[in-house]
Amino acid sequence: MKRFAFYLLGKKGYLCLARFLEEYGGEAVAFVVSAKDKGVKKDYFDEISGLCRKYAIKLYERSERVCDSFDVSFAIGWRWMIPDSSKLIVFHDSLLPKYRGFSPLVNMLIRGEERIGVTALFASHDYDSGEIIDQQSIRITYPVKISEAIDKVSCLYEKVFLRIIGCLVFGEELKGAPQDEDVATFSLWRDESDYEIDWGVGSDELKRFVDAVGYPYSGAKTKLHGEWVRIADVELVKDVEVESRKSHLGKVIFMDDGCPVVVCGRGLVKVVNIVDANGNSLIGKISFRTRFGA
Known part of the structure; x- marks a missing residue:
């Protein structure tokens, strides 16, 4: 049987x-590479490590050098460059060629995309530009929290x-x-500064943003x-009609x-969870004469 290598991060x-x-x-696993992810509150590193211990699989952390041989490798949830990409299949959180790169699911939710999904592709020199092996999507309705979207996409990942594994095990050629x-x-990519709320956008977009960067992210x-x-x-x-609206963005009305x-750039939002x-x-502790963002 073929031996498979895995570069894994997160729930998926x-x-x-x-x-x-x-x-x-x-026995079919050559090795697993994983890492801790400080950018999320739950990174599943312990769970991945636990599976490796249970099945006696060699586990490398991202900083360690890997020398073991394998037939095919998979990058699932992974967000770093992999030196040997000649036999690598990448799983990406978008419907390529849209949203190549980083944080695609978060950015798709902020934009209000109607469909989210996963693309499996052959690795290439330029990131996320290789030939597509398979692609699955699902329609979503808003509002939707990022944790819910991750659960929906995770089911597509497994499918x-x-x-793909079935094809490889039975010797079928993968075509892209x-x-x-x-x-x-x-x-x-997004960093800590990208979590800041822009009170100048419309209330619909602001809610999508809050929902998209919530748990397991920092919020x-x-x-x-x-x-x-x-x-x-x-x-x-x-x-409601707010006189001189642009002068009052972020104010409690x-x-x-x-x-x-x-007050938002368009519309209003009620803050129901703030810490x-x-x-x-801080619910019940915020005074009426308050401006958020200042």
Whole structure:
């Protein structure tokens, strides 16, 4: 039987490895490479490590040099360059050629895309531009939290992964189709500064942003009296006519049962989950004369 190598990160990587081991056992795994991810609250490194211990699989951390031989390798949830990409199949969180690059699922949700999905492709010199082996998508409706979207996409990952593994195990040739470069778009990496709320956008987009960068990520943030706070959930509120609106973005216009209703570039949002730097809820503790973002 072929020997497979895995570069895994996060829930999707963990679930695919777990399904592989259920079907084929640990002897078919040459090695696993994984890493801790400081950018999320739960990175599944411990779960992946646990599977490797259970099935006596050699586990490397990202910083370690890998010398073992293998027939085919998979990068699932992985976001770093892999030196040997000659026999590598990459799983990507978008419907390529759209959203090549980093944080595609988060950026798709912020943009309000109607379909999300996964693409399996052969690795290439330019990232996410190789020939497409398989692609699956699902329609979503808003509002949707990033954790829900990850669960939906994870199911597609497993489906595509098991289909490809089945072909390889039974000696079937994997064929790829070239991407249409004329419609390619790129999704850029996000860091801590990208979690800041822009009160100048419309309320619909603002809610999508809050939902897209929530758990397992750090969460949307804004300044309150000069200190950073995190907003985990907002609700849309029927808009009213605000005189000189651009001068009042981020200001509280109403209070609703202790929850501030805030002026956006278009529309209003009610902040229903907000915490300080120590994780303490601020609902019921915010004064009426408050401007967020300052």
